[in-house]
Amino acid sequence: MSSSALGNEPEHTTQPSNHPAPSHPKMALAARIALLVFLTAELMDILDQSVVLTALPAIQESTGAGPAALQWLTTGYSLPVAIGLITAGRLGDLYGRRRLLLAGTVVFTTASLMCGLAAGPGTLIGARALQGVGVALMIPQVLAGLHVTFDGQNRSSAFGLYGAVLSIANVLGPVTGGLLTEADLFGLSWRPIFLINVPVGLAVIVLGRRFIPESTAKKANRPDFTGMALSALALVLIVFPLGEGHLHHWPLWVFALLAAGLLTLAVFLRHQQRKQDNAPLLPLSLFQGGQFPGGAAAQLVHGLLCGLFFMTWALYLQHGLGMRPFHAAIAFVLLTIGELAGATIAAQSAGRFARRLPQTGVLITIAAMAGYGRQIAADQADLTLLGMTAPVVLIGFGLGMVSGPLADMTLAEVPHVNAGAASGLFNTAMHLGIALGTTLTALVFFATTGGSSDAALNREAFLTVLWWVAGLLALMWALMFCLPRHANNQAGWATPRLRHPCSAAVARPARRGRSWAGATCRGRLLPGSGRIRPGGVPRRPR
Structure with a gap:
C-alpha cells in the first residue's frame, strides 16, 4: 500500500494523531494490517453464511431438526443481517465505524460460542440469529472503511482483494463445515464449525482496536x-x-x-x-442516475442465486451422489480454485475493463452451468468428482470475476458522507438476496424432494435449480449495463467524457495510473480521480 493508504480525510477522521504521517515508512505496514482486519471481518461473515451447508445432515441427526429448521439455519442468519445493515451503516457514520465494527465482532463471537454449545434446533437457530445481528453491525463498516481509508489505485486493489475474500468465503464455508464435521474433533461433530470463530473474533478485536483509524461522517445526524x-x-x-x-x-x-x-x-x-x-435512513440521492441502483440490484440478484445454488448443491452432492461431507468439501475446493483465479484477474485489472469484466464472468458462469446440467442429466448417479471438475472450476472462475468489480463500480461515486449508508444498502442487497434465495429452495428444490434423501429426486430437483440460476445470471448480466462502460486508458489519457448530475462535467486528461477520468464538478474532482480530495483540498506532494 502507498503511504496514503490510511490517510483519512480531515472531515472523516476523529483520531488522526494515533497513526503515522503519510510519509512515514511504517504506514505501509499499518495499512496492510488494517486491510487484513477488514477482510477477516468480511471473511467471518460470508464463511458463517455457508459453513452449515455441508454439516446439515450431521446437525439434523444430532439435534433432530426437520427440513424447516434446516432452512431457517440459513435464513435465520441472513434475515437479521439484511434488516440491520442499513441502520448499522448509518450508526457507523454517526458514532464511528471502527467502534461499530468492534462491537459487532463482540456480539458475533459470543453468538458463535452459543452456537457451538447449542443442544437443540431452537437454541441453534436463535444463536444464528444473534450471529446475524453481530454481522449487521460489522459489515457496513468494512465497505465504508475501505471506501474512506483507501483511494485511487489502492482502493481498486483493496476492493479487488475484497472480491477475492468473497470468492474464497462463499465456498470455504462449506469446505470448513465438511472437513470439521468429518474430523469429529474431540467428539464434537459439527460444533467446531462455530467454535473456530472465537479465537478469530478475538484477534479482530485486538488488531482492529490498534490499527484501524476511527472515522465518522462530520455532518452525520441522529439516526x-x-x-x-x-x-x-x-x-x-x-x-x-x-x-x-x-x-x-x-x-x-x-x-x-x-x-x-x-x-x-x-x-x-x-x-x-x-x-x-x-x-x-436511506439517502435517496444515492438513486440518482443508474450506477448505484443498478449495481445494488445486480448485487441482490447475485445473493439470490448464491442462496439458491450453494445450499441445493451441497444437498445434491451428499444426497444425489451419495458423497460424504469430506468429498462434498473437495467439490467446493474445485469451485474455490476457479473463484480464486477469477478474483485474481479482477484484482489485477484494477478497474481497467469497467463493466465488461464482470459481465464476461457472468457469461462464463452461464455456459459452465449449462455444461454441468448436461453432465448431470447424462451421467446421473455415475457422475464423479473428476468428471465434474471442468464445469465446476469454470463456474467458480466466472463468479470470481464478479464480486470485487461490482462493489467497486457500484460505490465509486458515492460521497464519503454517505459511505456507511451506501455500503449498508449494498450489503443488505446481498444478504436479502441470500435470504430470499434460501427460501426459494422450498419452491424450487424441496417441492420435488419433499425433504427426502432419495438420490433420484435430489438429482431431478437440482437440475431444476440450475435452470433458475441460469435465468438469474442472465438478469444480473443485464443489470450490469447500468455500471460504467469506460475505464481509464492505461496509455495515460482518460476515456470519453463522463457525465455527472451536478452539471456539464468536463473530462480532463488523467495521469497515468489513476482510476477514472478527472471530471470536475463545482471545482472538485469526482471521487476516484485520486488527484484532489473532496472539498477541493489538494493532496500533499509525494
Whole structure:
C-alpha cells in the first residue's frame, strides 16, 4: 500500500494523531494490517453464511431438526443481517465505524460460542440469529472503511482483494463445515464449525482496536429510528411468509403478510422522502442516475442465486451422489480454485475493463452451468468428482470475476458522507438476496424432494435449480449495463467524457495510473480521480 493508504480525510477522521504521517515508512505496514482486519471481518461473515451447508445432515441427526429448521439455519442468519445493515451503516457514520465494527465482532463471537454449545434446533437457530445481528453491525463498516481509508489505485486493489475474500468465503464455508464435521474433533461433530470463530473474533478485536483509524461522517445526524422500525418490519413481513408458505401449502395468511410487507415498504419509502432534509435512513440521492441502483440490484440478484445454488448443491452432492461431507468439501475446493483465479484477474485489472469484466464472468458462469446440467442429466448417479471438475472450476472462475468489480463500480461515486449508508444498502442487497434465495429452495428444490434423501429426486430437483440460476445470471448480466462502460486508458489519457448530475462535467486528461477520468464538478474532482480530495483540498506532494 502507498503511504496514503490510511490517510483519512480531515472531515472523516476523529483520531488522526494515533497513526503515522503519510510519509512515514511504517504506514505501509499499518495499512496492510488494517486491510487484513477488514477482510477477516468480511471473511467471518460470508464463511458463517455457508459453513452449515455441508454439516446439515450431521446437525439434523444430532439435534433432530426437520427440513424447516434446516432452512431457517440459513435464513435465520441472513434475515437479521439484511434488516440491520442499513441502520448499522448509518450508526457507523454517526458514532464511528471502527467502534461499530468492534462491537459487532463482540456480539458475533459470543453468538458463535452459543452456537457451538447449542443442544437443540431452537437454541441453534436463535444463536444464528444473534450471529446475524453481530454481522449487521460489522459489515457496513468494512465497505465504508475501505471506501474512506483507501483511494485511487489502492482502493481498486483493496476492493479487488475484497472480491477475492468473497470468492474464497462463499465456498470455504462449506469446505470448513465438511472437513470439521468429518474430523469429529474431540467428539464434537459439527460444533467446531462455530467454535473456530472465537479465537478469530478475538484477534479482530485486538488488531482492529490498534490499527484501524476511527472515522465518522462530520455532518452525520441522529439516526432515523422510525425509518429503522419500518424497514425492519417490511423485510420481516416479506421474507418470513416466503420461507413458510410452501411448508403450510400457501394459506391465505401468507399472502396477507406479503401484502402487509409491501404496504409497509411503501410507507417506509414515503417516510424517507419526507426525511431527505432531516437525516434520512436511506439517502435517496444515492438513486440518482443508474450506477448505484443498478449495481445494488445486480448485487441482490447475485445473493439470490448464491442462496439458491450453494445450499441445493451441497444437498445434491451428499444426497444425489451419495458423497460424504469430506468429498462434498473437495467439490467446493474445485469451485474455490476457479473463484480464486477469477478474483485474481479482477484484482489485477484494477478497474481497467469497467463493466465488461464482470459481465464476461457472468457469461462464463452461464455456459459452465449449462455444461454441468448436461453432465448431470447424462451421467446421473455415475457422475464423479473428476468428471465434474471442468464445469465446476469454470463456474467458480466466472463468479470470481464478479464480486470485487461490482462493489467497486457500484460505490465509486458515492460521497464519503454517505459511505456507511451506501455500503449498508449494498450489503443488505446481498444478504436479502441470500435470504430470499434460501427460501426459494422450498419452491424450487424441496417441492420435488419433499425433504427426502432419495438420490433420484435430489438429482431431478437440482437440475431444476440450475435452470433458475441460469435465468438469474442472465438478469444480473443485464443489470450490469447500468455500471460504467469506460475505464481509464492505461496509455495515460482518460476515456470519453463522463457525465455527472451536478452539471456539464468536463473530462480532463488523467495521469497515468489513476482510476477514472478527472471530471470536475463545482471545482472538485469526482471521487476516484485520486488527484484532489473532496472539498477541493489538494493532496500533499509525494
